[in-house]
Amino acid sequence: MxxxxxxxxxxLRWTISDGxxxxxxxxDRLRQDxxxxxxxxxxxxxxxxxxxxxxxxxxxxxxxxxxVPFGQTGADFLIGLPLLAVMVGAGLLVGWEPxxxxxxxxxxxxxxxxxxxxxxxxxVYVGLRVKNDQIANALVPLFLPFTMLSNSxxxxxxxxxxxRVISDWNPVSAITAASRELFxxxxxxxxxxxxxxxxxxxxxxxxxxxxxxxxxxxxxxxxHRKGR
Amino acid sequence: xxxxxxxxxxxxxxxxxxxALQGLNLTVPRGTVCGVxxxxxxxKTTAIRILATLCDPDAGYATISGFDVxxxxxxxxxxxGLAGQYAAVDEKLTGRGNxxxxxxxxxxxRTRAYQRADELLERFDLLEAADRxxxxxxxxxxxxxxxxxxxxxRPDVLFLDEPTTGLDPRSRGEIWDSVRELVADGTTVLLTTxxxxxxxxLADDIAIIDHGRVIATGTPDELKATIGDRLDIVLEEPNxxxxxxxxxxxxxxxxxxATGSDRLSVALPGGFRxxxxxxxxxxxxxxxxxxxxxxxxxxxxxxxxxxxxxxxS
Numbered sequence: 001m002x003x004x005x006x007x008x009x010x011x012l013r014w015t016i017s018d019g020x021x022x023x024x025x026x027x028d029r030l031r032q033d034x035x036x037x038x039x040x041x042x043x044x045x046x047x048x049x050x051x052x053x054x055x056x057x058x059x060x061x062x063x064x065x066x067x068v069p070f071g072q073t074g075a076d077f078l079i080g081l082p083l084l085a086v087m088v089g090a091g092l093l094v095g096w097e098p099x100x101x102x103x104x105x106x107x108x109x110x111x112x113x114x115x116x117x118x119x120x121x122x123x124v125y126v127g128l129r130v131k132n133d134q135i136a137n138a139l140v141p142l143f144l145p146f147t148m149l150s151n152s153x154x155x156x157x158x159x160x161x162x163x164r165v166i167s168d169w170n171p172v173s174a175i176t177a178a179s180r181e182l183f184x185x186x187x188x189x190x191x192x193x194x195x196x197x198x199x200x201x202x203x204x205x206x207x208x209x210x211x212x213x214x215x216x217x218x219x220x221x222x223x224h225r226k227g228r
Numbered sequence: 229x230x231x232x233x234x235x236x237x238x239x240x241x242x243x244x245x246x247x248a249l250q251g252l253n254l255t256v257p258r259g260t261v262c263g264v265x266x267x268x269x270x271x272k273t274t275a276i277r278i279l280a281t282l283c284d285p286d287a288g289y290a291t292i293s294g295f296d297v298x299x300x301x302x303x304x305x306x307x308x309g310l311a312g313q314y315a316a317v318d319e320k321l322t323g324r325g326n327x328x329x330x331x332x333x334x335x336x337x338r339t340r341a342y343q344r345a346d347e348l349l350e351r352f353d354l355l356e357a358a359d360r361x362x363x364x365x366x367x368x369x370x371x372x373x374x375x376x377x378x379x380x381x382r383p384d385v386l387f388l389d390e391p392t393t394g395l396d397p398r399s400r401g402e403i404w405d406s407v408r409e410l411v412a413d414g415t416t417v418l419l420t421t422x423x424x425x426x427x428x429x430l431a432d433d434i435a436i437i438d439h440g441r442v443i444a445t446g447t448p449d450e451l452k453a454t455i456g457d458r459l460d461i462v463l464e465e466p467n468x469x470x471x472x473x474x475x476x477x478x479x480x481x482x483x484x485x486a487t488g489s490d491r492l493s494v495a496l497p498g499g500f501r502x503x504x505x506x507x508x509x510x511x512x513x514x515x516x517x518x519x520x521x522x523x524x525x526x527x528x529x530x531x532x533x534x535x536x537x538x539x540x541s
Contacts (some may be wrong), residue, residue, distance in 0.1 A: 014335065021332040028329075029320040053316035057377070060280045062306040063333045 014064040022071025023078065069124045069219045076120040080113060099184030108182035111204045115175050118211035125215045128222040151176050151197070168194035171211075174203040233258040233385055233416045234279065238288035241274050241440075248274040250440035251288070256385075256433075261407070261417040263431030265424065265526075267534055271440040272420040276389045279418070280310045293384050309378030312389035315370040316377075317362055323373050324349060324358040327380065334381050341380075348376040352406055368399025375406060386410065388419045392426060404429055424526035434526075438534045451529045457496050458528065459505065462518040466490040472514045479508055490517075495524065495532075 058068055091097075098105040130139065149163065150156075150172040156164045167173055177200035179185075196203035234256035241249040248271045256262040266272050277283045279290055281301040289296060295303040310316075317326045324345055331341025349358045352372055362370060371391060378386060388407070392400040400423075407430055411417060421427055427434050428448050436444045436451070444451060459480075463472055466489045473484040476494050484494045502521055509516055 017335075018333055021329060024332075025318060025321065025329050028325055029318065053312070053314040054318055056282055056312075057310065057316035057330070058333070059282055060305060060308065060310045061330070061333055062302060062381075063335070067333075 011064060015067050015070060018064045018067030019070040019074055022067060023075040026072065026075030027078065065224055066220045069121070069128075069216075069223055072124055073117060073120045076123075077113065077117050080116050084109060084112065096185070098182075100182065104182040104184070107201075108179045111178055111182075111201065111208075112175060114208045115171060115204055118208040118215070119171075121215040121219055122211060125219040125222060128219060156194075156197070165194075168197055171204065171207040173197060174200045174207060176200075178204045231258045232256060233293055234262070234290070234418060236275070236279070236288070236290045239275065239278060239285045239290060240287040241271075241278060241283070241285050248440055249278075249285070249288075252437065252440060253442055254435055256416060256418055258416055259411075259414050260432040261411055261419060261430050263427035263434045264418065264420045264437060265422075265427055265434060265530060266420075266437040268422070270437045270534075272437065273389055274440075275437075276310075276312075276387050276418070276420060280308060280387055281305055306381070307384040309381070309383035309386040310389070311371075311375045311378040311386070311391060313391070313393040315362075315374040317370065317373050319363040320361065322359050322361055323354055323365070323369075326362060326373060326377060330377050331380050336380070344380055348379060352376045353402075366399070368395050368402060371395060371399065371403060372406065375403065379410070383415065385416045385418060388417060390420055390422060393422065400426070424530055428526045436530060436533050444529075444533050448526060451533075452524050452526065455495055455524050455529050455532050458493055458522050458524045459496050459500075459502070460487070460491065460493050460518075460520050460522065461509075461516055462488075462491045464490075464515040464517045468514045471512060472509060472516075475508050475512050475514065476505065479505055495528075496521070 055068070059065070098108075126139065149167050150170045151167060156167040156173065159167055174196045177197050181200060196207075232255040234254065236252055236254040239249045239252040240247075248269075250271075252271065252275055254262070254264075254275075264272050264275065274283075278285050279292065279297060281297050281304050284298050289298070291297065292304045293307050295307070297304050318329070321329065327345035327348060328341050331344050332338065334341075336344060349355045352375070354369065354372060354376070357365060357369055362373065365373065375388075375391065391407070392403050395403065404426070407417060407419075411430075417430075419427070419430060432447065434444075434446065434448055434451060435442045444454070446454070459476075461472060461476065463469060469486070469490065469492065473486075473492055476484045476492065480494055480496060480500060482495045482497065484492045487493045502519065506516070506519055509519075
């Protein structure tokens with residue numbers, strides 16, 4: 001009766017293949033509801049909600065389990081690309097431009113995507129640890145200060161000491177400083193700035209790697225154990 | 229029980245202080261429909277979740293086609309289908325999009341997944357709605373899509389967890405027809421339901437569970453036979469109800485249940501003759517408009533066995 005029963009030994013292959021299918025799911029969902037794109041542009045994805053009855057079906061199927069978080073973050077990465085394009089387009093319209101040529105500019109975009117990808121794994125993990133939609137919605141505003149408590153809008157020098165420490169070490173500050181440096185835009189990094197702001201490119205890279213090293217295994221483990 | 233496709237032995241599962249399963253035993257022969265009945269909180273859904281590898285039991289074991297649901301969960305997942313009271317499909321995709329996506333996740337080739345989606349949509353009468361977003365489907369259509377999604381791989385065993393809860397009678401009938409078709413193809417079905425007529429309609433064997441244990445098993449007829457026939461009496465005068473109840477209870481030794489202001493119903497112990505009761509009523513001067521003997525309904529069996537008070541309407 002199990003004519004199509006798959007062999008279970010090619011775990012990695014199926015993780016990739018099932019992950020691709022799930023990326024397709026997210027993009028297909030987006031096609032049905034393009035308004036989401038706008039929402040994401042204003043409100044970056046903070047939490048990837050991985051529950052609901054569809055998840056029960058995924059768990060009862062002979063598919064690679066780790067494909068689910070990989071598919072979600074993969075789709076989030078791809079969705080980030082047009083968002084980035086819109087952001088760049090808007091920047092060019094208002095007169096922003098990169099000054100240091102193609103390679104540093106590309107590097108800046110890569111760094112942004114890398115950090116975004118790492119942060120989406122944090123979102124997956126948080127999404128897996130909350131019990132339902134209501135809690136998830138209630139948590140979203142708690143993430144907002146992360147973008148505010150940074151050097152994105154104002155330099156950190158003017159902040160009270162404790163706030164300044166948080167802002168200086170916020171990965172959002174690092175990516176802002178790194179982008180400014182790589183684009184050759186006026187940089188606010190003053191003498192005696194905290195280490196992440198003095199070495200923003202390395203800082204973003206390290207932040208991303210550390211976040212991925214922590215949250216990829218945690219998320220996969222949490223997904224495996226959920227419902228047990 | 230050589231050809232039992234589902235074997236459950238001594239299953240225990242607790243969630244904190246809630247003991248959902250306390251030694252559940254069950255076997256389902258290949259190619260049959262087993263109906264699992266039980267009041268809310270009896271452990272039906274927990275049992276299905278364990279069998280579908282969604283959670284692990286605290287103690288005991290279960291096998292599907294000989295594969296252990298905990299240690300060989302991958303092999304089990306390749307052989308089961310799960311459809312339930314909540315449609316586990318992606319609301320934002322179309323019906324066809326759902327079937328294609330799940331087909332791919334069942335590792336069918338793209339061609340085969342697309343083909344299978346079309347086959348299922350056609351066979352279960354969803355072609356017309358195939359390209360609409362599921363969010364716009366009626367409850368019955370969603371449930372049907374959920375059901376056929378679980379059929380993509382032609383499972384050995386299909387778990388249906390309250391497949392028609394909350395559906396209107398027409399949609400319920402459609403789901404029943406679909407299930408009958410599957411059974412005709414040889415699929416084994418394990419069905420949980422709160423609707424006893426559903427079990428009566430579909431199930432070959434019934435297991436009644438309460439407090440996480442099986443308290444009775446048998447065919448619907450066998451279960452009905454265990455509590456004896458029912459005697460229904462319709463009185464001409466509603467005010468003779470108490471007198472009639474007293475007479476009937478004295479002669480049968482069973483409690484008479486009011487089924488209306490002028491009618492009552494009682495379980496007859498074996499060997500009772502209708503004529504005796506009619507004569508006793510007559511002697512007490514009680515006029516009966518109708519006295520009839522019938523098989524009990526599964527509802528009555530269920531209420532009796534799960535030890536709840538009979539409903540007085």
